[in-house]
Amino acid sequence: MSHMPELKSVALPEDAVEVGRIADAWGIKGWFKVIAYSADPEALFTAKQWFLLPAEKGAKNFAGTVLLPIQQVRPHSDTIVATSPSVPDRNAAEALRGARIFVAREHFPKTDDGEYYxxxxxxxxxxxxxxxxxxxxxxxxxxxxxxxxxxxxxxxxxxxxxxxxxxxxxxxxxxxxxxxxxxxxxxxx
Incomplete structure (x- = not known):
């Protein structure tokens, strides 16, 4: 039985962009692996909060959009790992498996002239x-x-x-x- 972390239900911002998904729990302390959709997933690293939607297929442990506060995100070998104060342990991290990650466009790093997302x-x-x-x-x-x-x-x-x-x-x-x-x-x- 997965223990879904207590996450706040919110509306998905109009400018939200899907940037990746949560792959699986990582280690025992509530860290989770993230699959980024972009080769340059800067928004994943800079946004202090992610909006999660349930996986398109497979188990849905929550409905609607929830807000995941982000504590730390770092590259780890060929993947990205992250941790949230709302995800205390491995069970909570496993409950997020497959969740789709959105970041509000306003939380993207500013682009230089001639650079576009x-x-x-x-x-x-x-x-x-x-x-x-x-x-x-x-x-x-x-x-x-x-x-x-x-x-x-x-x-x-x-x-x-x-x-x-x-x-x-x-x-x-x-x-x-x-x-x-x-x-x-x-x-x-």
Whole structure:
């Protein structure tokens, strides 16, 4: 029988972003392993509180959204381990297994000029310098040192995909408020 820690039920913030999930208990003192969805999971390390949603499949030990105060997060070999004052022992940590971790966007570290979080690029419309619509960002691929935008667009009634490397050579401007990316790219590349 798992002992669910006493966690406060809260509303998931509008700007919450799913950043990972709790994999399992780690050790006996209430630490737990975390699987990060991003290769650069800075928000996991900087946010002082995580919002948890129950696992999509498997045992659901809680319902709705709960707030998990975070005490410490650190890399450990190829994974991340964390501890919370609300999770006193291994049983409590096991009860969180599979929980989805969300961090409020406002708790993300500030980005430098020209740096963007993937989550901010999703759904943006990409147009070229001539104003031709190239599609909407539906995915990003990390290929070695560079990121590639994957856009969905329609052609002849069919859903198609187009890829553009997200590098200065091709990307002129990202307008987050305007939800557009301007690229130096032709539809027939």
């Amino acid at each position: 993937w989550v901010d690029l999703m759904g943006l419309r990409v147009v070229n310098r001539e104003g031709v619509d190239l599609g909407v960002v539906k995915d990003l691929l990390a290929t070695g040192p560079q990121t590639t935008l994957v856009m969905g667009y329609e052609e002849g009634g069919k859903e198609r995909e187009r890829m553009i490397p997200f590098v200065d050579a091709y990307i002129d401007h990202v307008d987050l408020p305007g939800k557009t990316i301007t690229a130096d790219w032709q539809p027939d590349y």
